[in-house]
Amino acid sequence: MRPDITAxxxxxxxxxxxxxxxxxxxxxxPEVYDRPPNEVLLxxxxxxxxxGAAVELGVAPQAGEGAPTTYYGRPMIHKPLWRWYIPxxxxxxxxxxxxxxxxxxxxxxxxPKHRGTERNARYLATAxxxxxxxxxxxxxxxxxxxxxxxxxxxxxxPLSVGTWILSAFGLTSGLLAARQAVEDGFIVPRExxxxxxxxxxxxxxxxxxxxxxxxxxxxxxxxxxxxxTAVPLWAAGGIFLGPLFLATGLxxxxxxxxxxxxxxGKRGPEADAARQQIETVEAISAVAQLTLVAARExxxxxxxxxxxxxxxxxxxxxxxxxxxxxxxxxxxxxxIRLSGRRVGGAIAAIASTLTLLGALAERFAITEAGKQSAxxxxxxxxxSRGAPGEARPTPAQQAERAGKAGAPAxxxxxxxxxxx
Amino acid sequence: MAKGFFTDTSLCIGxxxxxxxxxxxxxxxxxxxxxxGMSYDNTxxxxxxxxxxxxxxxxxxxxxxxxxxxxxxxxxRRGASAIGERIGQGAPGVMSALAxxxxxxxxxxxxxxxxxxGRLAATLQAPRLxxxxxxxxxxxxxxxxxSDVCKHCQNxxxxxxxxxxxxxxxxxxxxYVQPDICNGCGYCVIACPFGVIDIxxxxxRAWKCTLCYDRQKDGLEPACAKACPTQSIQFGELDDLRxxxxxxxxxxxxxGVTDAYLYGVNExxxxxxxxxxxxxxxxxxxxxxxxxxxxxxxxxxxxxxATAVTAVALSxxxxxxxxxxRKGTMR
Numbered sequence: 001m002r003p004d005i006t007a008x009x010x011x012x013x014x015x016x017x018x019x020x021x022x023x024x025x026x027x028x029x030p031e032v033y034d035r036p037p038n039e040v041l042l043x044x045x046x047x048x049x050x051x052g053a054a055v056e057l058g059v060a061p062q063a064g065e066g067a068p069t070t071y072y073g074r075p076m077i078h079k080p081l082w083r084w085y086i087p088x089x090x091x092x093x094x095x096x097x098x099x100x101x102x103x104x105x106x107x108x109x110x111x112p113k114h115r116g117t118e119r120n121a122r123y124l125a126t127a128x129x130x131x132x133x134x135x136x137x138x139x140x141x142x143x144x145x146x147x148x149x150x151x152x153x154x155x156x157x158p159l160s161v162g163t164w165i166l167s168a169f170g171l172t173s174g175l176l177a178a179r180q181a182v183e184d185g186f187i188v189p190r191e192x193x194x195x196x197x198x199x200x201x202x203x204x205x206x207x208x209x210x211x212x213x214x215x216x217x218x219x220x221x222x223x224x225x226x227x228x229t230a231v232p233l234w235a236a237g238g239i240f241l242g243p244l245f246l247a248t249g250l251x252x253x254x255x256x257x258x259x260x261x262x263x264x265g266k267r268g269p270e271a272d273a274a275r276q277q278i279e280t281v282e283a284i285s286a287v288a289q290l291t292l293v294a295a296r297e298x299x300x301x302x303x304x305x306x307x308x309x310x311x312x313x314x315x316x317x318x319x320x321x322x323x324x325x326x327x328x329x330x331x332x333x334x335x336i337r338l339s340g341r342r343v344g345g346a347i348a349a350i351a352s353t354l355t356l357l358g359a360l361a362e363r364f365a366i367t368e369a370g371k372q373s374a375x376x377x378x379x380x381x382x383x384s385r386g387a388p389g390e391a392r393p394t395p396a397q398q399a400e401r402a403g404k405a406g407a408p409a410x411x412x413x414x415x416x417x418x419x420x
Numbered sequence: 421m422a423k424g425f426f427t428d429t430s431l432c433i434g435x436x437x438x439x440x441x442x443x444x445x446x447x448x449x450x451x452x453x454x455x456x457g458m459s460y461d462n463t464x465x466x467x468x469x470x471x472x473x474x475x476x477x478x479x480x481x482x483x484x485x486x487x488x489x490x491x492x493x494x495x496x497r498r499g500a501s502a503i504g505e506r507i508g509q510g511a512p513g514v515m516s517a518l519a520x521x522x523x524x525x526x527x528x529x530x531x532x533x534x535x536x537x538g539r540l541a542a543t544l545q546a547p548r549l550x551x552x553x554x555x556x557x558x559x560x561x562x563x564x565x566x567s568d569v570c571k572h573c574q575n576x577x578x579x580x581x582x583x584x585x586x587x588x589x590x591x592x593x594x595x596y597v598q599p600d601i602c603n604g605c606g607y608c609v610i611a612c613p614f615g616v617i618d619i620x621x622x623x624x625r626a627w628k629c630t631l632c633y634d635r636q637k638d639g640l641e642p643a644c645a646k647a648c649p650t651q652s653i654q655f656g657e658l659d660d661l662r663x664x665x666x667x668x669x670x671x672x673x674x675x676g677v678t679d680a681y682l683y684g685v686n687e688x689x690x691x692x693x694x695x696x697x698x699x700x701x702x703x704x705x706x707x708x709x710x711x712x713x714x715x716x717x718x719x720x721x722x723x724x725x726a727t728a729v730t731a732v733a734l735s736x737x738x739x740x741x742x743x744x745x746r747k748g749t750m751r
Contacts, residue, residue, distance in 0.1 A: 076709075154580070217731075230615075
């Protein structure tokens with residue numbers, strides 16, 4: 001014991017964190033935020049080129065005047081409590097949804113050469129849906145109460161909508177996988193009585209259509225889930241998050257199907273043609289991803305977007321997700337095609353692996369950067385500065401209203417005492 | 421009809437009786453023995469076990485910065501000397517602020533003898549609250565104190581976000597979390613535009629101010645309002661409270677505090693009027709409140725539409741990829 005610590009002080013100090021206690025080590029240190037030095041350009045630097053132009057045109061409100069004010073640098077909102085399960089779920093769920101979309105389009109338009117694609121996608125989606133459910137339930141602080149999600153459906157809550165989408169997706173995936181297992185002779189012999197019954201009871205066409213639709217929902221709703229929060233990085237430009245997550249889900253679904261086809265699919269020109277069609281979907285999705293990333297960057301003010309531009313999550317997002325996971329595989333495929341060769345198995349495997357890793361990086365970077373932006377009071381102030389046309393009533397206006405209401409006699413008497 | 425809080429920060433003396441009363445009544449665990457070192461605010465913010473939080477804002481260099489951001493050394497020195505002068509004068513502003521209140525009869529008829537209140541005010545010779553010579557209680561160099569609480573928004577982000585229906589609007593018009601339903605998904609935590617509701621990790625459920633639902637059911641006012649010694653926290657019918665708050669703003673303006681305004685009344689924000697609203701004398705950000713709070717669910721429909729449009733476009737592109745390639749490569 002240090003000599004300056006008396007016995008009484010020891011009693012008063014808890015030795016370990018108690019119920020509900022935040023220890024000093026967990027307390028974020030107050031930060032002093034640096035501002036751009038150029039005062040003239042400040043509103044523009046601070047709010048992004050497009051928003052700056054909007055301010056100039058008078059369709060967006062002015063930036064706040066003078067030095068920024070924070071309450072000792074403390075966060076204005078609580079940050080997300082989600083653990084790594086949730087970004088991993090965004091990846092797994094998006095991949096499953098994307099694979100289902102591709103497989104159901106292939107079912108109706110792809111012809112017989114896509115039987116293998118469908119088979120892979122059915123098993124993949126079912127496994128991924130199960131993993132998704134486990135991840136989501138594990139992240140609940142009261143996991144045994146997960147079924148409470150199923151007592152309501154609320155369109156205002158993307159989480160509620162997503163619960164039902166995942167349930168429907170899991171059901172359709174499971175039915176299709178069960179039928180596939182029967183066709184493959186895994187559960188009961190294909191031509192046995194039970195096998196025939198199963199194939200008759202599970203109508204492939206309508207279920208596949210529903211499967212594809214729920215797959216679209218599963219890939220896309222997660223972005224909406226993030227947009228409908230107070231977290232600055234997600235809410236600003238949030239309109240692009242759903243589309244971006246959908247495109248990423250489609251790209252990673254295509255990449256997973258490509259790898260599965262290369263890993264244990266059939267060989268031959270038919271299989272190659274099928275694989276190349278899926279690779280085309282992956283390339284289209286990559287173009288969509290890059291477009292949406294650029295659109296999002298253009299509208300999100302830099303202060304809000306800072307965690308995705310600097311630091312290790314910024315590096316993971318820019319280098320890993322956008323550079324390595326969207327641009328690199330796309331370029332690789334374009335260069336090979338432009339040089340007059342076909343994209344061979346090895347190149348396709350590399351490109352698809354990059355796409356998958358990029359999708360994983362994107363989910364983690366956006367989730368974790370969102371936590372950082374929630375801790376930044378100036379980012380939240382940028383978000384909550386107001387929409388065009390909205391203005392707080394000035395103190396004078398409020399006083400005018402108050403004056404109409406009339407101060408009570410007691411107050412007037414008080415004022416009179418003061419002034420005399 | 422609906423009941424709520426009017427928190428008049430111009431009357432708050434930062435005693436934290438509200439925090440203590442809230443913890444006692446609601447049996448909330450302590451938050452530890454740490455000192456932040458930044459001010460007398462060692463509570464820092466609202467959370468799962470802290471449903472009232474008294475903010476301390478020390479403005480020693482005029483308006484603007486909280487912790488010397490805007491002021492700098494010179495301003496701080498000037499502030500220090502001004503405080504010394506004010507202490508020498510016995511800080512009359514505080515007394516006048518209290519006198520104003522007792523003269524009004526207060527909330528719930530604590531001081532029903534209006535004449536007595538008037539005598540008190542007259543005896544104290546209450547000065548203007550902003551004084552050119554000394555700065556006054558709410559003048560140039562000042563402490564601002566505010567007891568923060570769940571705003572019980574009319575369009576509540578947490579309520580809209582809750583996927584289990586655990587968060588409801590109760591018969592008193594307030595937002596209440598049913599602890600027997602909540603499964604701790606944490607989505608309400610990031611849906612609150614004010615950073616109020618939080619998950620208690622040890623317990624695994626979301627908690628926030630209930631506006632003393634249990635006390636209200638028995639016709640009692642919430643514990644914090646009951647404990648507040650200056651009636652900075654007032655509880656009652658919202659229409660009455662708003663009326664009273666407007667009168668208070670008018671009175672403060674007459675007495676020189678021309679920055680006084682109401683936060684959360686008639687502001688046309690997407691969160692609507694706040695059932696717990698505030699009288700502030702500086703920018704909302706000074707009190708760690710958002711300038712224009714938005715209910716996050718305002719984004720839901722545009723986001724759904726954008727996602728659906730993208731879904732159609734990408735499905736069409738996928739279909740085209742399959743159709744075109746089939747023609748090209750099928751033999």
